[in-house]
Amino acid sequence: MNLATINIAAIxxxxxxxxxxxxxxxxxxxxxxxxxSNLGWLAFAGTLAAMLSLVPMANNxxxxxxxxxxxxxxxxxxxFIFLLIAAITILTSMDFLRREELNHPEFYSLLLFAxxxxxxxxxxxxxxxxxxxxxxxxxxxxxxxxxRRADLKxxxxxxxxxxxGSFSSAFFLYGIALIFGATGSTNLLAIAxxxxxxxxxxxxVSLSAxxxxxxxxxxxxxxxxxxxxxxxxxxAPTPVTGFMSVGPKAAGFAVLFRxxxxxxxxxxxxxxxxxxxxxxxxxxxGNVIAVVQPNIKRMLAYSSIAHAGYVxxxxxxxxxxGVSAAxxxxxxxxxxxxxxxxMVTIISRKEDKLVNVTDYAGLGSKRPGLAAVLSLFMxxxxxxxxxxxxxxxxxxxxxxxxxxxxWLAIIGVVTTVISFYYYLSVIVQMYMREPHxxxxxxxxxxxxxxxxxxxxxxxxxxxxxxxxxxxWTTTAALR
Amino acid sequence: MLxxxxxxxxxxxxxxxxxxxxxxxxxAFGPKKPDARKLSPYECGMRPIGSARERFSVxxxxxxxxxxxxxIEAVFLFPWAVVYRDLKLFGFFEMLLFIVVxxxxxxxxxxxxxxxxxx
Amino acid sequence: xxxxxxxxxxGAIAVISGILVITRHNVVHSAAFxxxxxxxxxxxxxxxxxxxxxxxxxxxxVGGILVLFVFVIMLIAVERSVxxxxxxxxxxxxxxxxxxxxxxxxxxxxRGRDSLVLPAVVPPAAAAAGGNSxxxxxxxxxxxxxxxxxxxxxxxxxxxxxxxxxxKRTPAEE
Numbered sequence: 001m002n003l004a005t006i007n008i009a010a011i012x013x014x015x016x017x018x019x020x021x022x023x024x025x026x027x028x029x030x031x032x033x034x035x036x037s038n039l040g041w042l043a044f045a046g047t048l049a050a051m052l053s054l055v056p057m058a059n060n061x062x063x064x065x066x067x068x069x070x071x072x073x074x075x076x077x078x079x080f081i082f083l084l085i086a087a088i089t090i091l092t093s094m095d096f097l098r099r100e101e102l103n104h105p106e107f108y109s110l111l112l113f114a115x116x117x118x119x120x121x122x123x124x125x126x127x128x129x130x131x132x133x134x135x136x137x138x139x140x141x142x143x144x145x146x147x148r149r150a151d152l153k154x155x156x157x158x159x160x161x162x163x164x165g166s167f168s169s170a171f172f173l174y175g176i177a178l179i180f181g182a183t184g185s186t187n188l189l190a191i192a193x194x195x196x197x198x199x200x201x202x203x204x205v206s207l208s209a210x211x212x213x214x215x216x217x218x219x220x221x222x223x224x225x226x227x228x229x230x231x232x233x234x235x236a237p238t239p240v241t242g243f244m245s246v247g248p249k250a251a252g253f254a255v256l257f258r259x260x261x262x263x264x265x266x267x268x269x270x271x272x273x274x275x276x277x278x279x280x281x282x283x284x285x286g287n288v289i290a291v292v293q294p295n296i297k298r299m300l301a302y303s304s305i306a307h308a309g310y311v312x313x314x315x316x317x318x319x320x321x322g323v324s325a326a327x328x329x330x331x332x333x334x335x336x337x338x339x340x341x342x343m344v345t346i347i348s349r350k351e352d353k354l355v356n357v358t359d360y361a362g363l364g365s366k367r368p369g370l371a372a373v374l375s376l377f378m379x380x381x382x383x384x385x386x387x388x389x390x391x392x393x394x395x396x397x398x399x400x401x402x403x404x405x406x407w408l409a410i411i412g413v414v415t416t417v418i419s420f421y422y423y424l425s426v427i428v429q430m431y432m433r434e435p436h437x438x439x440x441x442x443x444x445x446x447x448x449x450x451x452x453x454x455x456x457x458x459x460x461x462x463x464x465x466x467x468x469x470x471x472w473t474t475t476a477a478l479r
Numbered sequence: 480m481l482x483x484x485x486x487x488x489x490x491x492x493x494x495x496x497x498x499x500x501x502x503x504x505x506x507a508f509g510p511k512k513p514d515a516r517k518l519s520p521y522e523c524g525m526r527p528i529g530s531a532r533e534r535f536s537v538x539x540x541x542x543x544x545x546x547x548x549x550x551i552e553a554v555f556l557f558p559w560a561v562v563y564r565d566l567k568l569f570g571f572f573e574m575l576l577f578i579v580v581x582x583x584x585x586x587x588x589x590x591x592x593x594x595x596x597x598x
Numbered sequence: 599x600x601x602x603x604x605x606x607x608x609g610a611i612a613v614i615s616g617i618l619v620i621t622r623h624n625v626v627h628s629a630a631f632x633x634x635x636x637x638x639x640x641x642x643x644x645x646x647x648x649x650x651x652x653x654x655x656x657x658x659x660v661g662g663i664l665v666l667f668v669f670v671i672m673l674i675a676v677e678r679s680v681x682x683x684x685x686x687x688x689x690x691x692x693x694x695x696x697x698x699x700x701x702x703x704x705x706x707x708x709r710g711r712d713s714l715v716l717p718a719v720v721p722p723a724a725a726a727a728g729g730n731s732x733x734x735x736x737x738x739x740x741x742x743x744x745x746x747x748x749x750x751x752x753x754x755x756x757x758x759x760x761x762x763x764x765x766k767r768t769p770a771e772e
Contacts, residue, residue, distance in 0.1 A: 022583045029590030066741040113755045143759035181714045204710025535672035537764050543669045544760040547662040558735030580750035584757035593761050
């Protein structure tokens with residue numbers, strides 16, 4: 001009840017994003033048709049400002065606002081990933097929205113609000129706060145998925161995502177209710193204390209842990225809760241698909257790690273094997289089904305399921321090394337996947353029509369620069385040495401072996417080999433097939449180039465010099 | 480505690496009972512001589528044109544949705560008003576911030592013409 | 599004793615009308631039963647001494663969300679959908695899986711019934727005042743200050759979403 005409990009610096013990035021989001025939203029009806037792109041740049045500046053404000057936030061470590069809000073290295077690193085995702089997505093969508101005559105700046109405010117929701121999820125020390133962040137992120141993403149209102153597929157995408165997403169939110173809420181009933185608190189640390197100290201019936205706690213796990217597994221799209229992914233990813237506007245494949249996934253994993261490693265470590269024997277099975281199933285299903293996808297957006301959807309499986313391996317390791325590897329992987333995956341989707345945005349052209357793998361035939365001879373960049377992203381997604389994907393997978397499998405998860409590591413390596421097939425088939429199309437398209441209407445403007453440069457540079461940097469970032473993730477993983 | 484709500488319960492029972500009893504009584508004692516004219520929907524004495532189950536415009540949905548959101552905003556005001564005396568000025572600014580944020584949404588909706596009845 | 603009877607009565611009404619909501623072919627009937635469910639849930643909240651939540655349930659759910667449902671029903675061609683084939687061919691599997699889920703949850707609750715921490719029902723002061731709105735207010739506006747302010751962002755997202763998805767843009771686009 002006093003003002004002393006307020007610490008602006010601890011919530012500064014979230015605050016910046018929300019304020020810029022509101023400004024973009026309110027300004028939207030007032031600016032002329034020509035100046036609407038400026039609001040996109042304003043939103044981009046907002047993400048940069050939020051990134052800068054991570055510095056004062058990092059200097060305010062600890063728990064704030066009645067222990068609802070936590071600032072630690074883990075939080076700061078994840079916030080950095082989220083803001084990077086938002087920045088690249090804004091750069092990718094600016095040209096896209098203009099091309100598709102969807103230049104409504106509400107898109108940027110929805111994106112900024114969604115990102116603010118992700119920051120809340122990473123910083124929540126409390127299940128109710130997690131839920132609020134999750135809902136802000138989800139509702140904004142539902143709307144963005146259906147942003148192309150005149151297109152039936154976009155409608156289908158939004159509707160499917162919305163229905164199944166609300167269903168999974170219900171699971172999450174029921175899990176919160178049960179754990180509140182069992183421990184009398186929704187604060188993660190208080191739950192952990194209650195579980196350690198008193199004799200609470202284990203079946204009640206594992207029931208609520210299971211419900212929370214199901215809801216979060218849906219959000220990060222791991223098998224067997226992945227069925228919605230291909231349809232939703234295929235129908236959504238391509239930059240939104242890129243955002244969905246990395247943003248909610250990273251945020252979901254952030255919460256998954258935080259909740260299970262903070263609140264439920266004492267019942268690890270109950271959920272550990274579930275994670276093991278989820279990880280194995282996800283890697284196998286995602287990679288095997290991706291092989292037969294002719295549509296590149298569906299292929300990348302299954303690929304995103306597979307990558308969630310690798311992060312789940314790091315989760316199954318339940319060690320600091322595992323968390324550190326997962327954080328590294330989330331950053332690497334976000335960069336290379338956003339890059340790949342930026343390329344898909346460019347090649348699909350008007351109305352997102354050309355999204356089959358065969359539409360890339362001969363890109364190597366017609367547009368060698370674009371083909372080289374896309375090859376880099378594909379090789380990195382496959383995990384070829386020298387790229388971010390390889391470094392990430394290496395750290396994850398090492399963490400798995402250290403936690404004696406030999407079989408998971410073996411499944412991971414085998415499925416990685418399978419994944420080479422479908423990633424390389426894109427490269428084969430680009431360089432070894434006769435072009436049946438001149439690619440003359442492929443336009444590349446400044447913002448998209450910028451997005452590609454950031455993702456490509458990041459992918460190479462993490463692949464060639466991973467140590468500095470790895471050091472950062474190692475400190476971030478320590479609790 | 481719960482006793483304070485007993486009148487509400489009695490009220491509900493009376494309402495439901497009155498409705499049921501009147502329906503049952505008129506069904507049991509009323510004369511029934513139906514014909515086509517009598518069974519048709521009553522529309523100010525005119526003959527009804529077409530079906531009543533026409534599709535309504537999406538405008539209704541937008542209005543209902545906006546109503547709902549501002550309704551939730553109003554709901555937050557109730558417990559705030561109850562403890563306002565204890566919260567003092569802090570509570571005032573707390574609610575001010577909340578309302579200003581929603582107000583931004585209101586301005587947006589207004590300028591977008593969401594409150595206009597478009598044709 | 600009266601409370602217990604009322605609790606189970608409201609519970610039964612909620613469950614039965616809930617089942618009717620999903621089994622009626624006519625969506626308007628479903629909406630009517632949904633109203634009954636929501637009212638019964640408000641009753642359950644009352645018997646659990648959550649007066650404020652009961653009030654919110656009636657104001658927001660019955661008064662707002664149900665109306666929204668009816669508008670959405672009027673938006674779609676109900677006449678046609680009554681006669682159309684429904685996409686519920688997998689209902690046996692759905693029934694089995696949800697039955698398993700219900701049994702699992704019931705089992706977990708049954709096993710853990712003794713460790714459910716139930717705080718003392720209502721402090722006498724709140725009971726005398728005839729409600730717990732004060733407690734809700736104190737918690738919401740002091741310790742839960744941050745989530746409260748964040749809720750405004752959630753509402754904002756919903757406003758933008760509703761306008762983006764349903765407002766006419768330019769004549770050419772529609």
